[in-house]
Amino acid sequence: MNDAxxxxxPQIVAEHGLTPPEYQRLLxxxxxxxxxxxxxIFSVMWSEHCSYKSSRVWLKTLPTKGPQVIQGPGENAGVxxxxxxxxVIFKMESHNHPSYIEPYQGAATGxxxxxxxxxxxxxxxxxxxxxxxxxxxxxxxxxxxxxxxVAGIGGYGNCTGVPTVGGETNFDPGYNGxxxxxxxxxxxxxxxxxxxxxxxGVGLPVVYVGSKTGRDGIHGATxxxxxxxxxxxxxxxxxxxxxxxxxxxxxxxxxxxxxxDMIVAIQDMGAAxxxxxxxxxxxxxxxxIELTLDQVPQREPGMTAYEMMLSESQERMLMILxxxxxxxxxxxxxxWGLDFAVIGKTTDTGRxxxxxxxxxxADLPVDKLANSAPLYERPWVATVPPKxxxxxxxxxxxxxxDTLKIMMGTQHLCSRRxxxxxxxxxxxxxxxxxxxxxxxIVRVHGTTKGLALTCDVTPRYVAADPVxxxxxxxxxxxxxxxxxxxxxxx
Amino acid sequence: MDACVVVFPxxxxxxxxxxxxxxxxxxxxxxxxxxxxxxxxCDIIVLPGGFAYGDYLRCGAMAAHxxxxxxxxxxxxxxxxxxxxxxxxxxxxxxxLLPGVLMxxxxxxxxxxxxxxxxxxxxxxxxxxxxxxxxxxxxxxHGDGNYFADEATLDELEAEGRVVFRYVDKAGNATAAANPxxxxxxIAGICDRSRRVLGMMPHPERLFEPMxxxxxxxxxxxxxxxxxx
Numbered sequence: 154m155n156d157a158x159x160x161x162x163p164q165i166v167a168e169h170g171l172t173p174p175e176y177q178r179l180l181x182x183x184x185x186x187x188x189x190x191x192x193x194i195f196s197v198m199w200s201e202h203c204s205y206k207s208s209r210v211w212l213k214t215l216p217t218k219g220p221q222v223i224q225g226p227g228e229n230a231g232v233x234x235x236x237x238x239x240x241v242i243f244k245m246e247s248h249n250h251p252s253y254i255e256p257y258q259g260a261a262t263g264x265x266x267x268x269x270x271x272x273x274x275x276x277x278x279x280x281x282x283x284x285x286x287x288x289x290x291x292x293x294x295x296x297x298x299x300x301x302x303v304a305g306i307g308g309y310g311n312c313t314g315v316p317t318v319g320g321e322t323n324f325d326p327g328y329n330g331x332x333x334x335x336x337x338x339x340x341x342x343x344x345x346x347x348x349x350x351x352x353x354g355v356g357l358p359v360v361y362v363g364s365k366t367g368r369d370g371i372h373g374a375t376x377x378x379x380x381x382x383x384x385x386x387x388x389x390x391x392x393x394x395x396x397x398x399x400x401x402x403x404x405x406x407x408x409x410x411x412x413x414d415m416i417v418a419i420q421d422m423g424a425a426x427x428x429x430x431x432x433x434x435x436x437x438x439x440x441x442i443e444l445t446l447d448q449v450p451q452r453e454p455g456m457t458a459y460e461m462m463l464s465e466s467q468e469r470m471l472m473i474l475x476x477x478x479x480x481x482x483x484x485x486x487x488x489w490g491l492d493f494a495v496i497g498k499t500t501d502t503g504r505x506x507x508x509x510x511x512x513x514x515a516d517l518p519v520d521k522l523a524n525s526a527p528l529y530e531r532p533w534v535a536t537v538p539p540k541x542x543x544x545x546x547x548x549x550x551x552x553x554x555d556t557l558k559i560m561m562g563t564q565h566l567c568s569r570r571x572x573x574x575x576x577x578x579x580x581x582x583x584x585x586x587x588x589x590x591x592x593x594i595v596r597v598h599g600t601t602k603g604l605a606l607t608c609d610v611t612p613r614y615v616a617a618d619p620v621x622x623x624x625x626x627x628x629x630x631x632x633x634x635x636x637x638x639x640x641x642x643x
Numbered sequence: 644m645d646a647c648v649v650v651f652p653x654x655x656x657x658x659x660x661x662x663x664x665x666x667x668x669x670x671x672x673x674x675x676x677x678x679x680x681x682x683x684x685c686d687i688i689v690l691p692g693g694f695a696y697g698d699y700l701r702c703g704a705m706a707a708h709x710x711x712x713x714x715x716x717x718x719x720x721x722x723x724x725x726x727x728x729x730x731x732x733x734x735x736x737x738x739x740l741l742p743g744v745l746m747x748x749x750x751x752x753x754x755x756x757x758x759x760x761x762x763x764x765x766x767x768x769x770x771x772x773x774x775x776x777x778x779x780x781x782x783x784x785h786g787d788g789n790y791f792a793d794e795a796t797l798d799e800l801e802a803e804g805r806v807v808f809r810y811v812d813k814a815g816n817a818t819a820a821a822n823p824x825x826x827x828x829x830i831a832g833i834c835d836r837s838r839r840v841l842g843m844m845p846h847p848e849r850l851f852e853p854m855x856x857x858x859x860x861x862x863x864x865x866x867x868x869x870x871x872x
Contacts, residue, residue, distance in 0.1 A: 307753050311784070312694045314655025398653050398697030405652075489652060577755045577784045579849045580692075582659035587856070596854070 161186060169196035175527055182521045190459045190507065190514040194522070197425035197463060198432065204526030223344065229270040229420060230340075232347055239597060240344045241604060242276035245284075245337035251392045252334040256301025261309035261395040262467055263336040268313065269421035272404050273470060275348040275411050276340025279581060280595045281310045283320040283336050284608045288329030290564050295324070298332055305395075306336070307575040312397035313404065316584050317576035318593035319607050324564045327616070337608055341597060348411060350420040352438030352473040352499050357417055359431070359442060359497040360479070362486050363403050363469040367452035369393050370426070370465025399468040399491070406489040407470065415478040422469040428462045430471040431497075432505055436523035438473075441502035446509040450492040458507060458514035473499060539617045644668045644871040645685040649715065651677045651706055651730075656692030656846065660728065663848035664689070667864040677709045686871040687724045688715055690731025692784070692846060702745060702787045703733030712738060724768060724839045724871070729785055732832070732842030741835055741842045742800070743792030745785075749825025753786035757857075758823050760831050760845060761811040764804055767834055768870040769841045772862040778815045779859035781845040783823055788844040790826035790833075797827055808832035808843055 166176045169192055179187060179195050187195065197203055205212060217225035223240055224232035230244035248263025268278050283306055288295050310317045315338070370393035410416060418438065422430045427444070435442040446461050474482055479495055486493040505522060507515040550556035560566055573588040585603055586594035592607035615622030646664050650657045661672045675682050682688055695706035706712060716738050719725045727735040735741045748754060757780050762773040773779065792800070800806050808831040812821040817829040824844070832843030847860030
């Protein structure tokens with residue numbers, strides 16, 4: 154361990170978001186006191202954001218299997234068979250807290266993160282969507298938040314050359330202090346060329362590619378799991394900064410590498426960056442992992458192991474390569490102007506050992522790191538059913554047309570054209586049905602197949618009756634297939 | 644027609660324009676990497692849309708100094724036709740093959756939608772299949788399409804018949820409401836004095852077949868095919 158080990162006071166533990174019982178759990182697992190780096194590593198892995206410790210008990214009850222489901226939850230994204238050897242890979246993820254603190258970068262990095270989750274599995278992203286919830290339009294923050302979020306989604310998606318083809322935007326005072334920014338990405342891959350994150354094999358090179366590591370976003374995962382308060386503005390440095398140009402390079406470089414047979418496993422560095430990617434990949438592969446942080450490409454000098462392990466710098470990926478193929482792989486990433494560094498190797502010890510400047514900064518059991526987060530079944534109170542409103546209680550309007558005009562002008566129903574016109578929804582040349590309708594249709598490139606895509610939630614129903622609200626969606630249209638015909642064709 | 648499409652690392656309409664060119668010409672298009680110092684012999688060079696090197700600096704400013712552009716400029720000066728679409732137009736103004744500059748949209752917002760264009764000049768190799776004054780529907784998708792040049796340059800462009808496309812309304816009038824980005828004199832596309840270098844903000848490749856919702860862009864590629872064979 155590092156000689157200059159600071160004493161871990163209860164205050165330091167609390168600042169890492171761990172409760173006293175959770176810290177006791179950590180002490181029991183390790184059988185000793187953690188180093189500061191180890192505390193940081195466990196704190197992000199046990200954050201709500203990474204561990205789903207309060208929601209997992211409920212999420213586990215969702216149906217996740219079906220004849221066309223190639224991959225359900227548990228990987229970077231879901232994979233569904235669409236026939237003819239094609240698979241659609243998609244995921245939706247929220248980026249609410251960062252977007253409330255810094256709307257442009259929060260939304261932009263939300264788009265970037267979800268795209269990496271999709272192309273890390275071997276898919277070329279072909280469509281982005283988003284579902285946005287803002288507070289009352291007259292609330293002093295709403296205009297700033299809407300403008301920033303929309304510009305951030307467009308600024309990122311437009312540059313990467315993936316069309317943003319659909320979404321929804323709603324306003325309600327309930328979101329005044331906590332907006333929702335959900336980004337979705339849909340990609341296409343060949344069924345037999347899907348990449349997973351399990352680092353199977355010992356002695357394999359662990360490779361870092363993409364942007365350099367900086368000090369941005371440290372503790373982003375912990376922040377995203379915390380309650381908001383008046384001091385939220387002070388958390389701005391925990392919001393990451395996006396670089397969509399580098400994302401575009403990363404997409405092309407990864408897809409080029411994926412066309413070869415060099416990759417054993419690959420995962421993006423999302424929340425909790427190096428920490429979660431290394432521990433999850435090692436755990437899924439049933440191996441240990443050794444990292445030498447001196448090899449990590451760094452944006453600035455003087456970064457500590459703690460900072461590097463917890464950084465959430467964007468546009469980074471971690472790969473396990475077949476041994477001896479490093480030079481070939483590096484040539485591809487150099488061609489695209491990206492960093493490429495071998496930062497460690499897989500081992501048979503089952504431990505994650507992190508060294509920096511000759512010191513062991515962390516020596517932790519991989520399986521405990523990935524799987525020992527506490528699980529909570531939080532107490533809950535049943536929603537009181539709202540009183541029924543009978544149609545006869547509401548007087549019929551006198552002038553139907555005037556009522557229609559009023560309704561069309563409300564914040565709930567008025568046109569969202571001014572939003573989706575800020576998104577490039579036509580790039581890639583396969584947008585058959587553009588935004589503005591019930592669903593967008595994106596052609597599977599080079600075929601007559603299409604994907605109908607939309608996202609739709611009715612929060613008022615969910616607030617009134619969570620069970621019925623959760624059920625009452627429109628029929629699922631994602632990845633429903635349509636045979637596309639040229640207009641006029643029989 | 645042998646076409647080459649230049650691919651900068653941040654190009655993102657390179658495949659789209661390749662698809663359109665190949666569909667119309669019926670032969671493969673060559674993609675030329677930005678780091679290459681020579682463009683293969685060909686009948687036309689296309690600079691596609693996108694964000695060449697991220698465009699964090701002025702759009703197209705870095706691309707204008709890329710290795711491949713030295714040869715593109717030299718070839719253009721020797722008479723090889725060059726088509727710059729969107730980001731390609733921005734690159735062409737930065738290389739000074741075309742005059743003026745594309746500034747930030749007057750709205751300060753990126754805008755993606757169909758616009759109406761009037762074909763002012765059918766006597767170029769890019770527009771020979773359109774009628775003079777024909778109003779066509781082509782999409783735009785840009786944040787920096789606000790064409791600007793000084794009055795003398797604009798007058799010269801007009802006098803020499805080098806304003807090829809103009810933003811108009813359905814009736815063909817170049818109104819302020821029909822101008823999506825604040826461009827001077829509603830200019831959407833211009834050519835150089837040789838009439839062999841065209842820069843345009845709208846994307847003809849985005850509406851080149853009925854499946855995409857229209858095919859007004861197709862005639863541009865058909866014009867090229869007819870002239871360049």
